[in-house]
Amino acid sequence: MPHPFQVTARCTTTRARTGRLSLVHGTVETPVFMPVGTLGTVKSLTPEDLTAAGAQIILGNTYHLYLRPGCDVIDRFSGLHRFMNWDGPILTDSGGFQVFSLARLTRITEAGASFQSHIDGSRHLLTPEKSIEIQISLDSDVIMCLDQCIAYPAERAAALAALEITTQWAGRCRKTWREQSGEKNALFGIVQGGMYDDLRRMSAEALTAMDFSGYALGGLSVGEPNQMMYDVAEAALPLLPGDRPKYIMGVGTPEDLVELTARGADMFDCVMPTRNARNGQLFTRRGTLNIANSRHRTDTAPVDSECACYTCRNYSRAYLRHLYQSRELLAYRLNTLHNLHYYLDLTARMRSAIAEGRFEAFRKRFYADREPGGA
């Protein structure tokens, strides 16, 4: 299929832009935040909840789903959509990052990543070909190349070695994708290179030459200072083709989404809205608040008086604090519904601001609303 992305509006004073990504299971308006659904579920939410909250595309994960429930189970449903009853677009990560961050006794060779399952200790070899085959069997709309994410800090030589393996694997991924999926779904290359601008340029040029449907910046949000992440993204994003979507993996806070959209990024994923919800940290326009704090004990107001989500329309901070203190299951669901709505609404407001030529005003207001001590 011709590459599936077109830019629909551009900011004149920053690199922010809106775009449209046409995928097999639907169209995605960018900038977009993609809720993480590691094990075929965005924890505590149904697909109807996700749609009501404004989710356009969700994330699945090759590593997790391959280990449990296993591809043979998902094959019975012809893919992840029917298995989890989500009929919108799905992006699957290739498993590289999860092997490094979750598995034990991982060994990387040119062949692939050999590792021990964090579930039962069984040994596996994840090759570029295998990762693409699993993502095709998941019927993923956006497939990610298998890559090697380098930790932070990393010596230049280690960053170079990881990007060379990543580049070699990208070629093998593209070959398998062309042979086995007929290019039906989109395939994204992942730029590595640590915090070294010259290595990032080398990686971006090598992947651009292979002509992918879209490109991701990997190797960020791995413990580096925030400003360093912004600087690496600022230097690397313009090296990628302007007519292809640019995805920054594992990012980030609301501020990160605003700052990286301003630098030209189109797609984001992060566990923060869902994970922090389960830890009682709620996002609002004024900043974050911790619902366990005793100051909310008798507060009859919603989390955020300007929020239109189900939680804010129906429940008070006092009730949410009570549920959280009681470790009631409903606490996780209501907190997650709110946080996900906040992230999805933030990206929807950015899309409108860019389309209407007022992104800088939006960015100023975003910071002006935030109270120093949080919400």
Ligand SMILES: CNc1nc2c(CCNCc3ccccc3)c3nc(N)[nH]c(=O)c3cc2[nH]1
């Ligand atoms: C949090 N910081 C961070 N995350 C990164 C990820 C994973 C992105 N999230 C995908 C996901 C999908 C389903 C379930 C859970 C997570 C990366 N993935 C790849 N392939 N390569 C990276 O360099 C890379 C770098 C990252 N930094």
